[in-house]
Amino acid sequence: MADPSVYDADLVRRARVAHTAGDLRTAQNHAAELWLRYEKQARAISRKRARGDEADEVLGHLQLRFIKWVYFRQDEPRNMIGLLNQMASYAYGDVQRHEASQPVTVEEIEDYRQPHTDRTLSAILDRAEIDQLMSVLSERERLIIERELADVPDSEVAAELEIEPNNLHQIRWRALKRMREAADQQEWGS
Amino acid sequence: MDEREIQLGNLLAETLVAFGEGRSADVDRLLDSAGDDRLELVEMVELSLTLRGPASPSSEAIDALAMTPAFDARSWPEILTEARHAQGLKRPALVAALAQHLGIVSPDGEERVRERYHEIETGQLDPRRISSAVVDALGEIFGGLRAVLDATRLNPIGPLSPNVSFMRDGFDDVDGMVLMDMVLPAEPTADERRVDELFGV
Numbered sequence: 001m002a003d004p005s006v007y008d009a010d011l012v013r014r015a016r017v018a019h020t021a022g023d024l025r026t027a028q029n030h031a032a033e034l035w036l037r038y039e040k041q042a043r044a045i046s047r048k049r050a051r052g053d054e055a056d057e058v059l060g061h062l063q064l065r066f067i068k069w070v071y072f073r074q075d076e077p078r079n080m081i082g083l084l085n086q087m088a089s090y091a092y093g094d095v096q097r098h099e100a101s102q103p104v105t106v107e108e109i110e111d112y113r114q115p116h117t118d119r120t121l122s123a124i125l126d127r128a129e130i131d132q133l134m135s136v137l138s139e140r141e142r143l144i145i146e147r148e149l150a151d152v153p154d155s156e157v158a159a160e161l162e163i164e165p166n167n168l169h170q171i172r173w174r175a176l177k178r179m180r181e182a183a184d185q186q187e188w189g190s
Numbered sequence: 191m192d193e194r195e196i197q198l199g200n201l202l203a204e205t206l207v208a209f210g211e212g213r214s215a216d217v218d219r220l221l222d223s224a225g226d227d228r229l230e231l232v233e234m235v236e237l238s239l240t241l242r243g244p245a246s247p248s249s250e251a252i253d254a255l256a257m258t259p260a261f262d263a264r265s266w267p268e269i270l271t272e273a274r275h276a277q278g279l280k281r282p283a284l285v286a287a288l289a290q291h292l293g294i295v296s297p298d299g300e301e302r303v304r305e306r307y308h309e310i311e312t313g314q315l316d317p318r319r320i321s322s323a324v325v326d327a328l329g330e331i332f333g334g335l336r337a338v339l340d341a342t343r344l345n346p347i348g349p350l351s352p353n354v355s356f357m358r359d360g361f362d363d364v365d366g367m368v369l370m371d372m373v374l375p376a377e378p379t380a381d382e383r384r385v386d387e388l389f390g391v
Contacts, residue, residue: 169199
């Protein structure tokens with residue numbers, strides 16, 4: 001499988017080239033593809049900042065910032081999840097300003113070069129690093145995570161391991177928690 | 191078994207399914223039901239999605255999204271000029287309609303609307319500062335352009351329009367400019383001040 005970060009960087013580069021050349025339709029298509037690749041993650045990230053309707057507003061501002069970043073910035077994407085997390089904190093500020101009837105602002109949109117300081121796991125870059133993280137898991141935990149990544153239904157995995165679905169969910173929860181703790185300890189992506 | 195871990199594990203499984211099926215209301219309900227552990231549950235959802243990696247959207251989905259206002263890459267001067275030309279509206283007619291929408295009826299107020307609108311269309315006014323009343327009015331005049339104008343407020347306005355190039359070329363009559371500088375500007379009228387406020391000046 002191609003490295004997602006290489007594919008992302010190429011999409012961003014092509015969007016910017018098209019935008020500069022005035023081929024806005026192509027630029028818009030590349031930006032839309034990049035957003036759709038990470039839309040689910042962006043929805044989750046916006047829910048770390050706010051709840052319900054307000055989270056949807058954060059998501060809207062996050063999307064706008066993301067698109068402006070694709071069109072108008074020069075820096076290359078190194079880590080889309082880290083970038084989205086950083087933008088989400090500014091998007092939350094956008095929502096606060098909007099609610100206070102203050103003018104929209106793009107001061108912060110100008111600089112996403114600072115290292116992302118949220119949870120280090122957001123800095124996972126590629127498959128090799130994920131494999132390394134999975135090394136902290138037991139054989140059974142790893143199998144459960146691998147089956148999940150392969151979209152195998154929980155009922156099938158539970159049957160394969162001869163456990164109850166409740167038990168499966170608990171083991172998966174623990175496994176993810178251990179992966180996150182391991183990432184925090186090892187300062188992944190720093 | 192740790193009952194709380196089972197509950198959270200089940201919530202995570204349900205939330206991921208709801209995420210996958212695009213059921214936002216259910217996602218929010220499930221996350222909130224985690225109570226004090228809500229943030230941890232969101233982080234686990236994020237981790238699961240991160241591990242899965244980026245999606246591979248269909249070309250139909252990409253095409254549809256690319257045409258939505260948020261992805262419009264044009265600047266306000268481009269959008270407004272194109273919209274005006276598409277409707278066959280001359281600038282004076284547009285200004286009259288805009289003044290009417292804003293409730294500006296005096297000649298001095300309308301003249302100020304003309305000046306400020308000219309500044310928007312030629313890239314001299316920052317769209318970010320313009321009031322929502324003006325955005326609403328323009329959106330109505332141009333028939334459903336409100337969402338586009340809102341989504342493109344942060345787009346850079348680019349180089350100044352050739353219509354204002356005289357400002358960069360300068361005047362031949364330097365003495366005249368000095369005299370102009372010495373004339374104190376008249377105090378703005380109430381309507382002029384109101385228009386300036388609406389346009390964020």
